[in-house]
Amino acid sequence: MLRAFGAAMVFGMVGGDLWTQETGKGEKAVEASNAFAMDLYGVLREGKGNVVCSPVGLHSLLMLIQEGASGETLEELKRGLHWKVEGEERFDEVRALRGFLVMDAGAGRWLQSGQYLWLSEQRWIRPVFMKTAEEVFGLSPRAMDFTDPARAIREINGLVARDTRQRIPSFLGEGAVTKETRMVAASTLYLKGNWGLAFDPRESKQGMFQTLSPGVSKPVMMMQQESDLRGFMNDRWQAVELPFDEGMEGFAMTFLLPRVRGGLAGLEVGLSTDLLKEVHSTARTRKVLVRIPRFSFSMVGSYRESVGRLGIKRVFEQDRAELQGISPEPPPFLGDEWHEATVEVNEVGAEASAATAVPAAPFGPGDGEEQRDQTRPMIFNADHPFVFVVRHRLSGLVLFMGRVAEP
The missing domain is CATH 2.30.39.10 (Alpha-1-antitrypsin, domain 1)
Incomplete structure (x- = not known):
């Protein structure tokens, strides 16, 4: 149950100022992320039952992959992600967007995000891509022995469970990571807040x-x-x-x-x-x-097909993914994109969490x-x-x- 007393709000910012109407920093990134959100929801709504997702997490990780893409793979990503910003400005936009997702409200309220990068060997990644992942996207590189997939999945799931306050305890299932996996990029998002006017x-x-x-x-x-x-x-x-x-x-x-x-x-x-x-x-x-x-539910699964419906396909195909900007030899491709989100709404407030992971391998699985x-x-x-x-x-x-x- 959420606690019902107030606290001061503090925003954390990485590499820039928080977006304001005066500066407009992050405005283009917000527009791109929201446009992607509407497109993605348009696909998800075709299914039956409840729907919940955190499109900003999916968008952010694909934005990272875009930094290592070229050719038609890059063009597909730009179109699907609604990304029109070039040069150094794109980095400022990404940093500003990250600033919205870092907050410690205290007293039982949180907005927390995490970004992670697990690597089999750091030398497998181009230094330029690694620098962008760390300095712009805030992903902290960690060593991972993917030759033991079960252990790798346990470690990733443990971190996701910690970040989401156990709302997502078993994120990746068997087969999500294989011995051929060379890299996993992941993001988490957790929100917990009380209503300004609580229900009695x-x-x-x-x-x-x-x-x-x-x-x-x-x-x-x-x-x-x-x-x-x-x-x-x-x-x-x-x-x-x-x-x-x-x-x-x-x-x-x-x-x-x-x-x-x-x-x-x-x-x-x-x-x-x-x-x-x-x-x-x-x-x-x-x-x-x-x-x-009152409601409480979750939604989990592979988003490869859903993202493909938005025109982002080549990045998942071994023979067509142009991701040499991530690693030159052998060129990688994305095995899948996994996403889980939860939401709970009651008289006191709302709690929501999400996790997204992108495994990459040099060869395939009104x-x-x-x-x-x-x-x-x-x-x-x-x-x-x-x-x-x-x-x-x-x-x-x-x-x-x-x-x-x-x-």
Whole structure:
């Protein structure tokens, strides 16, 4: 359970100043990461059930791999990652983006990220790539004996479990690392925060939630409060923002709900960076009666196919991956991209975690807001599937996103 008392917020920064509206540092990196997030969600939503992912982690590791790519492999990565920044500016953007993911809020609240690079032999990696990985992306190189895959997996999983406060205890499964693996790059992200306006558990009542299956409902515990919150609504969908308290006041969780049951597909098709910008720029503080179910779930698996759907394919193919910028002989390729994310929302706050790993081997395995009577509260009753986004409020960076199809 999250603790409910406040603390000071401290941002850590590596190699640059935190993004501000005045400097704009990190703005291009945020735009690229968020565009990738919307594309990735567009693929994941085609599956069934709940969805949760941390697109910024996936994007960051592929950005690192891009630094060692050339030819058509590089062009695929640039297009898929929406990356248009060249020269030294790209390093400033990456450093600024990392700054959003380092925070010690204290008193049981955290936003923590980790970046790691395990190598069979350091001489296998080009010095320029190694320097970029360390100084720009913040990956700390560590020696790893991949000839014992089970031991390597245990070591990686142990570090991921530590970084995510045991929310992800068994990240990589058997076969994710093989004796042919030469490098594993990984990132972790952990967030835990209390709501600025907590829900009173005494107000939580059992209700029915309409799932994605027509005519199928299930009993859930619905949290409820009526407060002054930032909200938005039009004739098709509505949104409400739940900010975290003073320990995490730079971050918030936004919930987007179709106005009619069965309307989730229409909302998801229209989900874009422009839509999120519209919501966050036009939402205003108003009285909102909000009902949201408690929920907790995770999602894990290979993202090679999903990323391939975004046009990033050659990097995973032994005969076509042009990654000589990482290692000249033999040229590597990515075996896969593994990702796991978890999310839990209750009356006190939210907790979310994610881990991403990329093993490399030299050979293979709407409309405007509706006008309405402002004396009446906006009713946000999430008793049917909805989308959620956890973001950095100032820059707009999306940390986690997903949908609740069945709490």
